[in-house]
Amino acid sequence: MSMYVYTIPIQDQYLIYRPLRKLAFVGNRALGTICQNIAAGKLTREQVPDSVRAFLDGIDFFADDPPPPTPPDHAFRPTSAVLLMTNRCNLRCTYCYANAGVLAPVDLSLELAQTVIDQVAASAQAQGGSYFELCFHGGGEPTQNWQVMQQATAYARTKLIPAKVVMVSNGIWSPAQREWVLTHMDGVTISFDGRPSTQDAQRILPNGAGSSALVLETIHALDEAHFDYGIRMTATAPWRETLPADVRFICENTGCKSLQVEPAFNTVRGTHRESSEEQSQAFVDAFMEAFEIAARAGRQLTYSGARPWLLTMSFCTAPYNALIVNANRELVTCYEIASDAHALANISTIGAIDAAGELTLDSTRRESLLNRLETKQTDHCADCFARYHCAGDCYTRSTSVIDGELQVTSARCQINRALTAQLLLWYVMAGDGVWNGQTILTMPTSQLSAMY
């Protein structure tokens, strides 16, 4: 018999969970023990008490697990071109990991963009893909390198294989830029933190003014054009006081259906900081409150580390399927490695493109990084019920350089595990006692009475 069964203690009872089957319910210790013994082959179906057996039969508990997800292919065959366009920025966000906007300006050149597009378009076409992706990303605000963005987009459209062009932006656009984006792009993620009081405190213009009005203008334009966009929120303490209200504001003032929130524990620009246990729990509580608000409004609120609906062996496709190039002409494995100033630049830089357009891939270094990611899953995550959901988590956020040594940290793990368990309980509730894999993003009707 092949089955993974986890019994996760929740308020004196146990969330009994089979991740590969996407099956969850709540029982007491005795029921958890029975389930564990079944999984261990120490208890046969016939030995299970009649009433319990009937229940377990009803949910097909005795069936084996399906195979775990397939590990990602290490071959370097990118289908996504990610251009980290510039370190310039028209905001001075308090938590910016890249410390953007204050460093000596470095822009990605058009010829470099064209080289990357050529490589990825050819790679996607060779694999029989129907399109390739071109993404303008961070380290600064991509629209600050405006002409290159426009020309790179136009160039991508000349390829034989269609391009899906997307951007991650702060939404501070001129009317002309807005018009151009609506006309030429296929999707946008806007970084926006919610209520004006939050946005204006965290995402600040260089002159110290708030950015709320400007970004809302952009979002309303996207709504009006029925444009495909998502909102990426960064939440800071005190989470309980701010995050639910910020999510409510977005639900009430925008048409955005897809919201992602990530916590920031930074107090210093240009760094990532770990959270304390208390901070982690506060974020988890705030997220669940905000999740319910979003669900009631028919919106989807997600956090990258808690994805019980997903079974995967890779947290992020960036190290595997993306050709990510920063303005310094470096090939990197994460969207956040905008320069070698990043603490993890050393392990994340896997090549370069020289002035002649020649791409050099350091396969040894890349393989070393991929092995590092997989080793983390087999060692650090081996016994975790969320292992196939967060899949080792974002390595740049769960790894720290301490005394010159790379060390896996556990702060985000606590959040990921706690939130995954909370979402599973939500699903069990919505499934009337048993969750069996449905993705549930709307409010269960049983909870609607509170609205009347």
Next chain:
Amino acid sequence: MSDQTHKPNEDEPQIFAVNKGARGWHFNRRNFLKATSVAGAALTVGGCQSQTPTPTSTSMPTNTPPPTNTPMPTGVPPARGARAHASDVQSVAISADGMLLASGSSDNTIKLWSLPDGALLNTLEGHASEVNSVAISADGTLLASGSYDNTIKLWSLPDGTLRHTLDGHASIVNSLVISADGMLLASGSSDNTIKLWSLPDGALLNTLEGHTNLVVSVAISADRTLLASGSYDNTIKLWSLPDGTLRHTLEGSASYVHSVAISADGTLLASAGSGQSSGSNGNIKLWSLPDGALLNTFGEPYSEVHLLAISADSTLLASGRSGGSTIELWSLPDGVMRGFMSDVSFFSVDIFSIAINPDNTLLASAGRSPGGSGGSIKLWSLADGTYLRDLIDIAVSEPEFEGAQYSPDDEGSSVITLSCGSPIPAGSTCICNCVTGSGCSCVGHRSGGGSHYWYPN
């Protein structure tokens, strides 16, 4: 927190229902057998097995007792693969006594269902194309249906006999309404006209011209002095009855007007349309009658509302988006959102029509079944927004749906597994194994000693 009302032996295995309150999760112990049926509902859509003889859905069962006020089960996910029609359900109407629901479908048929139990009473065939609209007269003796075949058919109720076929429209009949006194039928068509017909004979009285695009929705005031029409020419027109004189053209919609409804007290007209502009306040408009002054605008400014229904007491408006899976409820006349109802069955459906019963206890939504093949009709409680049940015609439900258990029995009928709490289709028999006292909400349950089954009739 765990349920403290029970002091179970910790050595005994227990399973818990999960609920969420203001102070966190609540785990309430429940019976394994009940959990079994619910779990079956969630996973295999099991729980209540209905042993169904060959469905006799084309004629009115003579031995079917009149519907009673059977307590309605709540919160039970609909059965995966359960269908009301073989194709999209385009329109639903509820009779004035609240006992009958009529549904028109893209499968060219009309079905009659008893409420609140949801039993299928009859299937009416005769249209040559999709049935786009249905309306029931206030006295419950007449059903009108409009179709893509450009005709309107009048049927006797409750027997479903075809009485008349009304020709005259040059294109699809999109919307029908019967006046409260049962003397007048109005039809809106893709030929850009509205036609007025006398009832019950079906004689054409008048053709109202003036719209420059499809007429997709019509409504008549309770006192039969006013007709409202909504059109894809972005206007609403108010017409005097019975003469058909155009009184007002209401503009202000940035795009198509999808639906109009007049409150029973005759003071309010609601209209729904496309998302408008960033400066707009919403996509639902309220107009005063008979003058046509704009009173209020609400709803999301960025999306389209295709469906409207106003409760009989004129205090509640339900709206839905065609192609959406959520119905929103609004207070009238202030336009304050009171809540929403969404398909939580995990198999979301597109909604094409909604109707509210006369005593405001029930809302019916109709549309496309999960997966896009077949039509569904769902009943919802208006008191608390809970899902009640799907209306199911076994004859068109999917035998191969996931978790379904069909097996031939000695009489050549089949066994189908429905979600616990589903109405048992007419002529079928529940053989579920819930025990007495387990709280199973299957309609029509009866005890049979220590355990109870449903035996063939």
